[in-house]
Amino acid sequence: MTSAISVTDLTKVYGERSALSHATFEVPLGTVCGFVGPNGSGKTTTIRMLLGLITPTGGTGTVLGESILHPERYLPKVGAMIEGPAFYPGLSGAENLKVLASLGGFPSARVATLLEKVGLADRGGSKYKTYSLGMKQRLGIAAALLPNPKLLVLDEPTNGLDPSGIQEVRNLIKDLASEGTSVFVSSHLLSELEMIAESLVMLREGKVLFAGRTQDLLAAQLATLVAEPEFSVDLNKLVDIAIRHGHEASVEAGTVHIVADAEWGATFNRLAFNAGITLSALTATQATLEETFFEMTGE
Amino acid sequence: MFNVMRAELRKLRRPTLLVSTILVVAALTALFTSIVYLRANSGQGNGQRGEIISPAILSQAAGLVYGFKIVSFFLGITALCVFASQTAQEYTLGTLRNLLVRQPSRMKILSGKYLSMVIFAIALVTIDAIVAISVSYGLAPHAKVTTTAWFTSAALSLLGRTFVNVLLTTIAFGTFGMILGLLFRSPISAISTGVIWSLILETILAGVVSSTQKWLPGQNFDNIAQGGSLTVSYKWSMGISAAYLVVGFTIVALLFKRRDVAN
Numbered sequence A: 001m002t003s004a005i006s007v008t009d010l011t012k013v014y015g016e017r018s019a020l021s022h023a024t025f026e027v028p029l030g031t032v033c034g035f036v037g038p039n040g041s042g043k044t045t046t047i048r049m050l051l052g053l054i055t056p057t058g059g060t061g062t063v064l065g066e067s068i069l070h071p072e073r074y075l076p077k078v079g080a081m082i083e084g085p086a087f088y089p090g091l092s093g094a095e096n097l098k099v100l101a102s103l104g105g106f107p108s109a110r111v112a113t114l115l116e117k118v119g120l121a122d123r124g125g126s127k128y129k130t131y132s133l134g135m136k137q138r139l140g141i142a143a144a145l146l147p148n149p150k151l152l153v154l155d156e157p158t159n160g161l162d163p164s165g166i167q168e169v170r171n172l173i174k175d176l177a178s179e180g181t182s183v184f185v186s187s188h189l190l191s192e193l194e195m196i197a198e199s200l201v202m203l204r205e206g207k208v209l210f211a212g213r214t215q216d217l218l219a220a221q222l223a224t225l226v227a228e229p230e231f232s233v234d235l236n237k238l239v240d241i242a243i244r245h246g247h248e249a250s251v252e253a254g255t256v257h258i259v260a261d262a263e264w265g266a267t268f269n270r271l272a273f274n275a276g277i278t279l280s281a282l283t284a285t286q287a288t289l290e291e292t293f294f295e296m297t298g299e
Numbered sequence B: 001m002f003n004v005m006r007a008e009l010r011k012l013r014r015p016t017l018l019v020s021t022i023l024v025v026a027a028l029t030a031l032f033t034s035i036v037y038l039r040a041n042s043g044q045g046n047g048q049r050g051e052i053i054s055p056a057i058l059s060q061a062a063g064l065v066y067g068f069k070i071v072s073f074f075l076g077i078t079a080l081c082v083f084a085s086q087t088a089q090e091y092t093l094g095t096l097r098n099l100l101v102r103q104p105s106r107m108k109i110l111s112g113k114y115l116s117m118v119i120f121a122i123a124l125v126t127i128d129a130i131v132a133i134s135v136s137y138g139l140a141p142h143a144k145v146t147t148t149a150w151f152t153s154a155a156l157s158l159l160g161r162t163f164v165n166v167l168l169t170t171i172a173f174g175t176f177g178m179i180l181g182l183l184f185r186s187p188i189s190a191i192s193t194g195v196i197w198s199l200i201l202e203t204i205l206a207g208v209v210s211s212t213q214k215w216l217p218g219q220n221f222d223n224i225a226q227g228g229s230l231t232v233s234y235k236w237s238m239g240i241s242a243a244y245l246v247v248g249f250t251i252v253a254l255l256f257k258r259r260d261v262a263n
Helices: A043-050 A093-104 A109-117 A133-145 A163-178 A190-196 A214-219 A232-244 A264-274 A289-297 B002-012 B015-038 B063-070 B072-092 B096-102 B106-139 B153-184 B187-208 B210-214 B217-225 B234-258
Strands: A003-014 A017-028 A032-036 A058-063 A078-081 A151-155 A182-186 A199-204 A207-213 A224-229 A249-252 A255-259 A279-285
Touching: A003 A043, A003 A182, A017 A043, A017 A058, A017 A182, A017 A199, A032 A043, A032 A163, A032 A190, A043 A058, A043 A151, A043 A182, A078 A133, A093 A109, A093 A133, A093 B002, A093 B096, A109 A133, A133 A151, A133 A163, A151 A163, A163 A182, A163 A190, A190 A289, A199 A214, A207 A214, A224 A232, A224 A264, A232 A249, A232 A255, A232 A264, A264 A279, B002 B015, B002 B072, B002 B106, B015 B063, B015 B072, B015 B106, B063 B106, B063 B153, B072 B096, B072 B106, B072 B153, B072 B187, B072 B217, B096 B106, B106 B153, B106 B234, B153 B187, B153 B217, B153 B234, B187 B210, B187 B217, B210 B217, B217 B234
Parallel strands: A017 A207, A032 A182, A032 A199, A078 A151, A151 A182
Antiparallel strands: A003 A017, A003 A058, A199 A207, A224 A255, A224 A279, A249 A255
16 A cells, blocks of 8 residues: 555536546655645545545545545544534533543543644633634644544645644654554645645545645646846846747736746846846746746636 | 443532433422322312312322322423433534544444433433322421322332333433434424423324324333323333334434534
């Protein structure tokens, strides 16, 4: 078994509407895989099928080497938080976790450790309905960690968290991955995913747009040079120089944006100098995951 | 299944649910039993549907359990509400997905939930019995009821049989609530439908067209607790109740097993 998750042609149709269409991707074992896509692109449907909550209309899939048609074979080794945390409002955080611990046959003693791990040790005895959104999210993560999972499936784990909470979740995911846990995480915080996800699955309208290494996706995007002349009258001259040498260029907010690798920066600087233009700034930028996402999904 | 049962019992024993249900049951039992005894010498109706239960009747062995079984219908309605809300809230709170991730066997979830609620029903009936017998014993001298016959082996045997019958009635109403909970997937819809049907529609139907009593589920459930009536036998009520519940439960269990959990 080399994949934590592997799906082939996975499809879910509701009446006339296709929620997921022939999705094929793999999540390598022991890695963090980001799962991205606009709202309604089929992320949660996919996650629900992986967790045995809904039945696929077509296609096949395995989780930890077992068919998704037999979730009872792999779910004891899987932790999950789907579509935000959901608990009993009248029970305390600790009681809620104990309910799930009893259900899964896990020792109740684990509850205190997990509350400590997610920073809820001092509020474990408070009723869930008194929790803030961030605290509810932390409790959801604690519940997902109950089985000491080999695979962790998290749907928007940073929703409602403040910046330090987001950082804590990021570090937690990193720590789990370093211990060998595979993590499949959907998030709209693409900058966060860029920092932690070794691989990515990108969906749009139920179809897989990209599935592979994050590095490969970003490397495939064209780099941009941003040049700022000393005098703004030279902006259009710089655009002409770039276009004459076969590069797309445009003026944006007092700077010239040129689609070119960083290596061409020196040549461009020399060409500008020869044309009598002095550059006050020249920087090379690579497309971020967010920019790539917007470009690929057309959002 | 037993893991599910243990988990469900954790939810059922939360003070807001447990204490309030116990208080309601104890209060209703005390109220109904008190009415029977305090009005026993009035010559007016003090029993179910305006029956006159005189001190002479209460002084018999059956007097021990009269207060106990008179509350069975309301005990059943309480169980209906608890079973329905405990089942349907998993959908409205979104917690069903958590349960199914930790226990993918949907039949085990259903069986464990049901068992835990049966235990809850046993607790309710036990409280009903204790309160009813205590109030009956306490008010017997005031109502000029002699209690000698209550401590005979016949009375104790009747107590055992009534306990089982009231429990069966409570479980039957509870099962009806669970069926509605699984069908409607909303506590409010399930409880309101169950209560309106059992408490209002059935009572009106049975009052207007007495022959319908034989076929109405709630009337038959309650008839079990009473040990049968002159018009509908105990055996008939047991049979028709079991038939309704088995068919209803099988349908909703199949729906529960096959339906996508999309909320």
